[in-house]
Amino acid sequence: MAEPAQPSRALVVLRPGLQTTVQDAGRRARALGVPGGGAADSTARRLGNALVGNPGTAAGLELTLLGPALRFEAPALVSLCGAPFGATLDGIPLPLWRAVAVQAGQTLDVRGTPAGLRAFLAVRGGLDGQEVFGSRATDPRSGFGGLEGRALRAGDRLTWGAAALAPAPRAHPSPEVRTPLGPHHRLRVLPTPDLTPALEGHLCGPVFTVGAQADRMGVRLTEAVPAPHDPTRPSVPNVPGLVQLPPDGRPILLLPDAGTHGGYPTPLVVIQADQPRLGQLRPGDTLQFEAVPLAVARQALITQERALRQAETALRLHFASV
Amino acid sequence: MSAPIFEPLGDAALVVRTPAARALLARLWRQPPPGLLDAAPALGQVTLLFDPLHTDAAGLEQAVRGAYSTLTAEAAPPARELTLPVTFGGPDLPWCAAHAGLSEAALVEALCALTFEVAFLGFTPGFAFLTGLPPALQMPRLAAPREQVPDGSVALGGPWAGVYPRATPGGWRLVGHTTFQAFDLSRPEPVPWRAGDRVRFEAQRG
Numbered sequence: 001m002a003e004p005a006q007p008s009r010a011l012v013v014l015r016p017g018l019q020t021t022v023q024d025a026g027r028r029a030r031a032l033g034v035p036g037g038g039a040a041d042s043t044a045r046r047l048g049n050a051l052v053g054n055p056g057t058a059a060g061l062e063l064t065l066l067g068p069a070l071r072f073e074a075p076a077l078v079s080l081c082g083a084p085f086g087a088t089l090d091g092i093p094l095p096l097w098r099a100v101a102v103q104a105g106q107t108l109d110v111r112g113t114p115a116g117l118r119a120f121l122a123v124r125g126g127l128d129g130q131e132v133f134g135s136r137a138t139d140p141r142s143g144f145g146g147l148e149g150r151a152l153r154a155g156d157r158l159t160w161g162a163a164a165l166a167p168a169p170r171a172h173p174s175p176e177v178r179t180p181l182g183p184h185h186r187l188r189v190l191p192t193p194d195l196t197p198a199l200e201g202h203l204c205g206p207v208f209t210v211g212a213q214a215d216r217m218g219v220r221l222t223e224a225v226p227a228p229h230d231p232t233r234p235s236v237p238n239v240p241g242l243v244q245l246p247p248d249g250r251p252i253l254l255l256p257d258a259g260t261h262g263g264y265p266t267p268l269v270v271i272q273a274d275q276p277r278l279g280q281l282r283p284g285d286t287l288q289f290e291a292v293p294l295a296v297a298r299q300a301l302i303t304q305e306r307a308l309r310q311a312e313t314a315l316r317l318h319f320a321s322v
Numbered sequence: 323m324s325a326p327i328f329e330p331l332g333d334a335a336l337v338v339r340t341p342a343a344r345a346l347l348a349r350l351w352r353q354p355p356p357g358l359l360d361a362a363p364a365l366g367q368v369t370l371l372f373d374p375l376h377t378d379a380a381g382l383e384q385a386v387r388g389a390y391s392t393l394t395a396e397a398a399p400p401a402r403e404l405t406l407p408v409t410f411g412g413p414d415l416p417w418c419a420a421h422a423g424l425s426e427a428a429l430v431e432a433l434c435a436l437t438f439e440v441a442f443l444g445f446t447p448g449f450a451f452l453t454g455l456p457p458a459l460q461m462p463r464l465a466a467p468r469e470q471v472p473d474g475s476v477a478l479g480g481p482w483a484g485v486y487p488r489a490t491p492g493g494w495r496l497v498g499h500t501t502f503q504a505f506d507l508s509r510p511e512p513v514p515w516r517a518g519d520r521v522r523f524e525a526q527r528g
Contacts, residue, residue, distance in 0.1 A: 030362035032513045033443045132507060142447050142488055144507055190332050232480060237362035237369035239335040246324050261444035269332030274373055297333040305375055
């Protein structure tokens with residue numbers, strides 16, 4: 001006797017949005033020159049996944065500035081976390097920071113956001129995609145990972161992994177754990193050996209504006225500072241959150257797709273606790289760097305992690321009981 | 323062997339400077355200290371990325387010191403020999419020849435007579451920093467980087483030679499082009515070279 005046909009766990013892209021890519025927690029292959037990649041707002045990724053009962057590292061869609069329209073071919077449990085994008089499910093407003101059940105045939109239509117830049121759309125079961133060096137994150141510049149190594153196009157079809165059906169949890173993370181959005185940001189930084197007292201005066205305190213060049217590699221600021229220039233400087237490894245100073249003096253904040261090595265001075269590093277904010281920097285936002293002691297960086301991360309884990313644990317309990 | 327120098331970089335990375343960076347990295351891969359997430363090598367250094375919720379720079383430094391103190395002349399994987407077919411005639415070849423005080427043909431001949439060594443990989447997937455250029459053949463980087471360097475470009479920049487695996491911005495001087503693929507996920511080994519490998523250029527008729 002033939003098995004009844006399984007409805008395929010898939011969605012179809014009706015409209016791709018501006019820069020919609022499959023992202024997860026990123027990869028660890030810097031020694032081969034491969035950038036880390038992964039969702040630019042890791043807090044949105046973790047909470048979004050927790051809301052649908054996924055491990056925090058599962059792949060979902062990262063939306064940028066203008067979201068996609070997606071028709072679901074099968075029932076799904078989804079969540080949308082991050083910047084406050086306007087979204088509807090078959091015309092009915094979709095609440096953010098909640099798990100929402102989607103019926104087969106329904107269309108999720110995500111429009112723009114008045115603040116911030118990115119959101120993470122999680123689907124229970126986790127999105128499928130090309131896995132490269134242990135991650136499904138899309139690296140559009142090298143053209144690998146996710147869906148053919150590129151941003152979504154109309155007509156694309158995405159599938160997701162099997163997971164037991166589960167009702168949407170009523171619990172949702174408190175607003176305090178969300179990544180703060182603009183239009184003004186204070187980014188806490190630690191100095192590197194490249195920071196001179198003169199540079200510190202130019203970088204820490206004055207207000208900078210986020211320029212139009214703000215992608216997953218880096219965010220360019222529009223105000224220039226006097227930059228030291230040394231063409232013989234060797235190429236050294238980059239780490240996430242570095243503030244790079246090219247010869248034109250306009251600082252660049254390095255995001256997950258930044259190259260693994262660079263030859264320009266990097267006088268500051270954004271502390272771990274504030275790195276999710278880099279993914280929400282929107283052209284036109286303003287920001288200030290605030291130098292803090294290492295102990296402050298450490299305490300900020302512990303406080304943030306405690307709140308995140310509390311939210312994740314509460315949601316895990318819900319899914320453990322279904 | 324002089325002792326390594328440690329320098330924290332932010333709250334989640336530690337730079338270790340040592341001439342034995344390559345051997346140290348191999349050891350740390352085999353026996354990763356707690357909290358080590360990833361590592362990026364460069365010339366005479368390796369940058370360790372760690373999870374600050376599991377360790378800190380001091381804890382990692384202690385673990386690395388322990389690994390370093392027992393570092394012997396470990397069996398490094400044997401160096402391989404790669405020959406890259408290069409069609410010389412890049413846009414900067416005439417400039418480079420003039421800078422070196424050679425004819426273009428003599429510069430090409432000099433480059434093909436060299437044996438380069440892969441110092442480390444980085445910058446973009448599969449990009450190898452090739453060392454072995456004598457000072458007379460070292461070229462200053464462009465004052466303003468090109469916005470787009472074609473993939474396969476063979477380039478000289480400061481003490482380095484390299485091959486751009488994909489089209490990217492770049493500030494090195496372009497002297498030729500190769501069909502050699504430095505990053506190809508359809509191969510079992512996507513990146514065909516590793517630190518220590520030896521590389522020669524072989525001039526192709528344009």
